[in-house]
Amino acid sequence: xxxxxxxxxxxxxxxxxxxxxxxxxxxxxxxxxxxxxxxxxxxxxxxxxxxxxxxxxxxxxxxxxxxxxxxxxxxxxxxxxxxxxxxxxxxxxxxxxxxxxxxxxxxxxxxxxxxxxxxxxxxxxxxxxxxxxxxxxx
Numbered sequence: 001x002x003x004x005x006x007x008x009x010x011x012x013x014x015x016x017x018x019x020x021x022x023x024x025x026x027x028x029x030x031x032x033x034x035x036x037x038x039x040x041x042x043x044x045x046x047x048x049x050x051x052x053x054x055x056x057x058x059x060x061x062x063x064x065x066x067x068x069x070x071x072x073x074x075x076x077x078x079x080x081x082x083x084x085x086x087x088x089x090x091x092x093x094x095x096x097x098x099x100x101x102x103x104x105x106x107x108x109x110x111x112x113x114x115x116x117x118x119x120x121x122x123x124x125x126x127x128x129x130x131x132x133x134x135x136x137x138x
Contacts, residue, residue: 002120002121002122003121003122003123004116004119004120004121004122005116006124011103014096014126015096015100017096017126019096019128021128021129022092022093022094022095022128022129023092023093023094023095023096023098023099023126023127023128024068024090024091024092024126024127024128024129025090025091025092025093025099025124025125025126025127026090026123026124026125026127027087027088027089027090027091027122027123027124028085028087028088028122028123029049029085029086029087029088029119029121029122030083030084030085030086030119030120030121030122031044031045031046031048031049031086031087031118031119031120032045032048032117032118032119032120033045035048035117035118037117045086045118045119045120046086046118048114048115048117048118049086049087049114049115049118049119051111051114051118052111052112052114052115052118055107055110055111055114056102056108056111056112056115059102059105059107059108059111060091060093060102063093063094063098063099063101063102064093064094064098065091065092065093065094065098065102066091066092067089067090067091067092068090068091068092069089069090070088070089070090071088071089072088073085073086073088090127092129
C-alpha cells in the first residue's frame with residue numbers, strides 16, 4: 001500500500017492538536033521512475049517533484065517555513081529493505097495555521113499537481129521540536 005495524500009478526516013485530526021511549538025513535518029518521499037503529464041510530456045519522477053519544490057517553496061518561505069534538516073537515505077538498517085526514500089527532510093512551520101494557509105493557497109494547490117504526479121509513496125509525520133537532551137530518551 002502506498003500513501004500519497006491525506007484525507008479530510010486526517011487533516012481535521014492534524015489541525016485539532018493544540019501545541020504552541022513550531023510544527024516540524026518529517027517528509028519521506030519515493031517518486032515514480034517516470035511520469036507523464038496530461039500534455040504528453042514525460043519526465044522523471046525526480047524532475048516532477050523538483051518542479052513541485054521550486055513552485056511551492058516561495059509560498060512555504062513567505063509563511064515563515066524553512067527546511068531544518070535534509071538528508072540522503074543510504075541504507076535501511078532497521079525496517080523494510082524495500083522502503084527506499086528519494087527525498088528525506090524536515091520542514092518547519094511557525095504554526096499549524098501557517099501549514100493550513102499553505103495548503104489552502106491556490107498557487108500551492110497548483111504546485112501540488114506536480115507532487116501528486118511524482119509521488120509513488122510517502123510519509124508525512126507531524127512532530128514538535130524538543131531539546132537535544134542527554135541521550136536517546138531524555
